[in-house]
Amino acid sequence: MTELVVDNVQKWLGGLQILKGASFTAQRGSIVALLGASGSGKTTLLRCVAGLEQPEIGQIVIGGKTALDSDKKIALPPEQRNIGLVFQSYALWPHRTVKENVGYGLKLRGVAQADIEKRVQAILDRMGLGHLADRFPSQLSGGQQQRVAICRALVYEPRVLLLDEPLSNLDAKLREEARYWIRKLILELEICAILVTHDQSEALAVADNILLLQDGRIVQQGGPQEIYSNPNSFYSADFLGANNVVTAKVRSIDGTSAVIGGDDWSLDGTVREAAGLSVSETARAVIRVERISVSDRPEEGGIEMSLDDSVYLGDRWEYRLRRGDFVAKAHGAEQLRTGTVWARIPPESVWVFSAGR
Amino acid sequence: MSTHTHAPAAVALTKATAEKKYPARMPRHGNAGAYRIIVIGLLAIAVLAPVGLIIYQSFLTAAFFSPRAQFGFDAYRYVFTDRTFYQALGTTTIFAFGMVAIAVPLGGLLAFLITRTDIKGRRLLEVLVLVPMFISSIVLAFGYTVSVGPTGFVSLFVRDLIGIVPWNIYSLPGMILIAGLSHVPHVYLYVSAAMRNLPSDLEEAARTTGASIWQVSRDVTLPMVLPALIFAAALNLLLGFETFGIPLVLGDPNGIMVLTTYIYKLTTLFGTPTYQLMAVVAVVLVLITLPLVWMQRRLLRNARKYAALGGKGSRVATLKLGGSGQLIALSIIGFWLFVSVVLPIGGITVRAFVDAWGEGVNLLDQLTLMNFSRMFEVPSLYNGIVNTIILSVVGGAVAVAIYLAVGLAGHRNWGLSNTVLDYIILLPRALPGLVVGLAFFWVFLFVPLLTPLRPTLVSLFVAYLVVGLSYGLRLLQGTLIQVAPELEESARTTGATIGRTWKDIVIPIVRPGLAGAWALIMIIFLREYATGVYLMGAGTEVIGSLMVSLLQTGAMNTIAALSLISIVLTGAGLALALRLGAKIHD
Secondary structure, eight states: OEEEEEEEEEEEETTEEEEEEEEEEEETTEEEEEEEOTTSSHHHHHHHHHTSSOOSEEEEEETTEEEEETTTTEEOOGGGSOEEEEOTTOOOOTTSOHHHHHHHHHHHTTOOHHHHHHHHHHHHHHTTOGGGTTSOGGGSOHHHHHHHHHHHHHTTOOSEEEEESTTTTSOHHHHHHHHHHHHHHHHHHTOEEEEEESOHHHHHHHOSEEEEEETTEEEEEEOHHHHHHSOSSHHHHHHSSOEEEEEEEEEEEETTEEEEEOSSOEEEEEESOOTTOOTTSEEEEEEEGGGOEEESSOOTTOEEEEEEEEEEOSSSEEEEEEETTEEEEEEESSOOOSEEEEEEOOGGGOEEEEOOO | OOTTTTHHHHHHHHHHHHTSSSOOOOOOOSSOHHHHHHHHHHHHHHHHHHHHHHHHHHTBSSOTTSTTOOBOSHHHHHHHTOHHHHHHHHHHHHHHHHHHHHHHHHHHHHHHHHHHBOOTTHHHHHHHTTHHHHSOHHHHHHHHHHHHSTTOHHHHHHHHHHSSOOOOSSSHHHHHHHHHHHTHHHHHHHHHHHHHTSOTHHHHHHHHTTOOHHHHIIIIIHHHHHHHHHHHHHHHHHHHHHOOHHIIIIIGGGTOOOHHHHHHHHHHHSSSOOHHHHHHHHHHHHHHHHHHHHHHHHHHHHHHHHHHHSOTTOOOOOBOOHHHHHHHHHHHHHHHHIIIIIHHHHHHHHHHTBSOOOTTOOHHHHBOSHHHHHHHHSHHHHHHHHHHHIIIIIHHHHHHHHHHHHHHHHTTOOSHHHHHHHHHHHGGGGSOHHHHHHHHHHHHHHSTTTGGGTTSHHHHHHHHHHHTHHHHHHHHHHHHTTSOHHHHHHHHHHTOOHHHHIIIIIHHHHHHHHHHHHHHHHHHHHHOOSTHHHHOOTTOOOHHHHHHHHHHHTOHHHHHHHHHHHHHHHHHHHHHHHHTTOOOOO
């Protein structure tokens, strides 16, 4: 069931357009991640959905109710949108206890006091916070505060839950735990959630659907695997994953396959973006680091490269490879001796794009 | 919501703006727009009505309620051909600049010693230095009269010692010196704030290259705090043009007049009130002060920019004064404190408990509590004390509530209404208390609906409200801005309207700040004396204004007792403010 429709939302700040027509939909029981670098407009888009920012153009429908319609000049204030928003800083009210923080939304909705107590206690118990109900936010750890913030946004069962970088204030270990339980919770409660993040691994791990934003536009959307393994632009390909970016001349193009190369090397690749690509012009290729396998023995289809160094990373080794002006990184399980090695780079993993401007 | 009603206009609007770079803004609903406009509009009326009435009155040939009143420039003609007016204008200018010349260097020095050096007893000094600021200048001026006036306690003591009194405070230099000394805290407040924000490594670097403390302060510290010093100078210049108490007490006996006392004297000059002349002088005064206020605003904006460059959270390491340095520094501050706090307050304290003094009078023989028991016998005095307490305690609380309502109207507000609010808040700073009081006196006479309120405390309260507006609103805006925007936004997304958000989130969070603001406003109202001069009547006396009128009769015993009561009340207010954690430092 579609809970959120965002259609052609455009927003200006001063003379600058920061959202250039974003459209997407989100379903109940699924998580949509708005992923992008800082300044891509992802937080602004979320705030437009929440009603905290007012776009000049666009339509937003939340739970079947029009929240924004620039043609009909409808713009509901945040409190009439029936949403829950979890802030990056959690924004717990310092003068209210955990119980009062969480119960506030119910109180505003006119729920009876006894009912409020019951529902607040139930959700706190569920999050393992039951014993903290009478504490003040300042007495809680960062992880506990975050869970309280989520409780506060969820307890009144909003149609859409909005999360603005909810994990960025947690330390690395807590973060991995948190993204697992947040996903589990949302799927269990079958609510519609929109998550803003700049952290690709967070988006990949949590979301059912990822919207990649660049410069106020959604440049690609799809499931995590789709968006990771099938990028439609150089930006998408480069933004996700750990990559080798190679600039080279196009030797030949044949349908979707192309050969690129430099001084004394060439690589078979796949054309991902045909526009602007022609023989003997410059092109850019993206190769995911994990797609290159390196061996110190000659291998079928392997390209001979020189290994400058092996860098120890704890769980793996990183190889620094070079052949002429082709420089690449790859990973492997063991240390290899510097010198000549053979790198296998499958043609379907060499994504060729035009060089852009 | 009335979204459908303005649909046709909206279509036209979109078409008109289609050619422009970006489309029209969507209307902002649920942002308490109506509330903001009503509050700001009411405030504008409260501030602009009296100013407008003064301007109107200045172009009439008689009092505005007189049937003979006609439009004309007679009043301007009279004032601009009056030699006394030009004398007063000249005196005011000399007085204001002289005051700045004394207060700014001394205030800067004190700020440097207290914030940048390891001077002993810093905690205590920080509070003591501010004391003269909290005492009304009429009380201070009276204090100097009884201690170092021609027959003051100290003067007589010195004359017994050396045969003559080597000073005369009833002169322009005397007035300037006393006003300069008592305005040191106003300089100290701003300069010390700037100095606290200076990263001390700059000074340390200079010290390590071999510069002495004084070279460091001259070559490094001084240029860095120059914007703050200039701002303080502009502020004091403004205060100098607006002073009333010191010239009234010290200048009047010898006929030395400034613009404010000139206005005051105009009342009695002709036997009948010459409102049109008073209005003209008030207009002239405001024409001088308004550019000063505008200049201050510009300076403050620049000073903020400047301060932003300084390292935030930088450690303030203090300069070591050394043994003899400590002695010199403490002597400077001690001497200043003696002259500007101990002399006037000490004088008042002694004077309040004696019946008569003069040559050959043994003070111990004259000890009495009579001066205070009179307070209970004379209704006007008794009323004055009670009214002052009611106005400052209750009125102060109501004023904070009103400033809060205005503050919320301007809180996270943009656009035209906020610009209007900005200027409305600024205007009262250009209005001396005497002029505000006069203007409201006229407003309450002029508007038939308000006339019944004139002989009540309400009229005084409204005038006080405008007098304290700039300061009070700045206090509250400073407090409101500290509430993180997400705390309000999270309430909104949780389902609270903007009104509920203010009630449930913003106000509870700023409550400690409100208490502090209340205590500070209370002190402002306690020390106010000029505003009530015209507004006060039988039953609505206040201490400060009573003193102004008693000065004419020379009832020294009563004035001394009232002064002491005023000081004690102010002290209590200050203690309460410190206790409530009020931020005296901006």
